Amino acid sequence: MNAATRIRPQTLRVCRAGSAQSLAAxxxxxxxxxxxxxxxxxxxxxxxxxxxxxxxxxxxxxxxxxxxxxxxxxxxxxxxxxxxxxxxxxxxxxxxxxxxxxxxxxxxxxxxxxxxxxxxxxxxxxxxxxxxxxxxxxxxxxxxxxxxxxxxxxxxxxxxxxxxxxxxxxxxxxxxxxxxxxxxxxxxxxxxxxxxxxxxxxxxxxxxxxxTEVSDEKKLPAFQHFNEPSTQEDMTDKAGTVRRFVWSPVALFRFSALTFNGHKIHYNEHWTHTRESHKGLVVHGPLNLINMLNFWQDAHGTALNQSPRSIRYRAVNPIYAGEEYLARTIGKVGGEDGQPIWKLGMVKNGKDCMLADVQ
Structure with a gap:
């Protein structure tokens, strides 16, 4: 099938065997x-x-x-x-x-x-x-x-x-x-x-x-309000270049707007605290994924003059607005085709938050 036959006029359609019932219905x-x-x-x-x-x-x-x-x-x-x-x-x-x-x-x-x-x-x-x-x-x-x-x-x-x-x-x-x-x-x-x-x-x-069903709000974790601007900077430690992030509610709101994402955990403090027991506004998984890919490109891809071929990633622990965390290279192993696989992590206070293999 060529591109001309693949691209059709509709902006959204649902292909289903049997019934044409819409998603909204x-x-x-x-x-x-x-x-x-x-x-x-x-x-x-x-x-x-x-x-x-x-x-x-x-x-x-x-x-x-x-x-x-x-x-x-x-x-x-x-x-x-x-x-x-x-x-x-x-x-x-x-x-x-x-x-x-x-x-x-x-x-x-x-x-x-x-x-x-x-x-x-x-x-x-x-x-x-x-x-x-x-x-x-x-x-x-x-x-x-x-x-x-x-x-x-x-x-x-x-x-x-x-x-x-x-x-x-x-x-x-x-x-x-x-x-x-x-x-x-x-x-x-x-x-x-x-x-x-x-x-x-x-x-x-x-x-x-x-x-979450919490009858007594006193049992919820203390909420972390944060009103400072986002920051990020590159530093060097024994493992090489690391990138430090702190995200603000403004940045999270902007990313939600760009992705047309109404998920309340990223902007509604009352919801994320009382209904989902988070202690702050949650940094988007996709935002961290993009940051991970940017970090790999800047730290490794640019030197190799290439873009990533693949990434496999796993979110382990949430990150909240105002929290400081690091993107870093954990190690490198050989892939089956001879291309290296870079092991990356996002770490907060020594705890893994996102792990990824990039090739």
Whole structure:
């Protein structure tokens, strides 16, 4: 199939075998209440996973997107980076057509739409959300691959009309080893096509949990309010270059706006504290992923004169607005094809928050 037949006029369509029922028309509920006990938790999580698979396993959601320069420049401003692919970013200039989209920056394109009434109670897009009572979502990890046989290696470029094809890969019941509460692990795959062919396969995993039930707010962790500007700087230690980050609520709000992400844990202090038991506004998983890729490019890719071919990453612990954390290189191992795999980590007070293998 060539690009001309792949790119169609619709900005959003849902391909499904059998029924043409729209996503918006479907509701995701279960009348089964949560009870105590590991076996009951497993049963409830399994029921929710089965329902999600039944609703979505034969669907592919297709979104069409102009890769515009304005969105790319605003992401660079949010990240505090003065250039994009070697081109200076200012308020009075426009990134020229053909400017390459850096690795990971596609996350501010193909953002979900829908009116507010179609969002989940936590503000998230419900296209692939687990059914109730699993309404609290966290980004768990995933993998991306750019080195594809169908691509001419140029990736996405400013000015492209591109398509994203999304499908549900799996929904699995889980039980938290610490709380005993049921969870649902959901994995989706996104294939991105430019006019030159398939340029990226992006797999993402989310964990869905039931809402936090705290009858006494005094039992919640103390909340960390932070009102200072974001900062980042490069330093050197015995392991080499490390990058120190502190993100502000302003930066988190800007990133939410760029990704059209209504998830309340990133901007609503009352929600993230009382409904999800966080001690601060949560730094986005995708924001940390982009920061990880930027760090690899600056520390290793530039020296090698190459872009990453793949990344496999896992979110381990949350990071909150105002908290200081480091991106660093943990080590390097040889890949099967002779290309090195760089092991990176984001660390807060000696605790791993995100781990990644980049090749």
């Amino acid at each position: 479907r509701s995701f509920t279960t009348s089964t209440p949560l009870r105590n006990g590991a076996e009951e938790s497993k049963r409830i999580a399994a029921q929710a996973a089965d329902q999600l698979l039944a609703d979505h396993s034969d669907r592919t959601v297709v979104r069409k997107q102009l890769i515009d320069a304005n969105q790319l420049a605003k992401l660079a401003f949010t990240l505090g980076r003065p250039t994009v692919s070697g081109v200076e970013v200012t308020d009075d200039t426009v990134l020229p057509e053909g400017t390459p989209v850096p690795a990971g920056y596609h996350l501010v394109y193909f953002t979900p739409g829908g009116v507010e009434s179609q969002l989940g109670p936590d503000g998230t897009d419900r296209t692939y959300n687990a059914p109730a009572p699993f309404s609290n979502r966290m980004w768990a990890g995933g993998q991306m691959k750019w080195d594809l046989p169908e691509s001419d290696k140029s990736g996405l470029l400013v000015g492209d009309i591109a398509e994203e094809h999304t499908r549900l890969l799996s929904a699995k019941p889980k039980v938290s080893s610490t709380t005993g509460k049921p969870m649902v692990l959901v994995e989706v795959e996104k294939q991105l096509f430019s006019p030159r062919g398939l340029v990226l396969v992006d797999r993402r995993s989310w964990i869905f949990r039931p809402p």
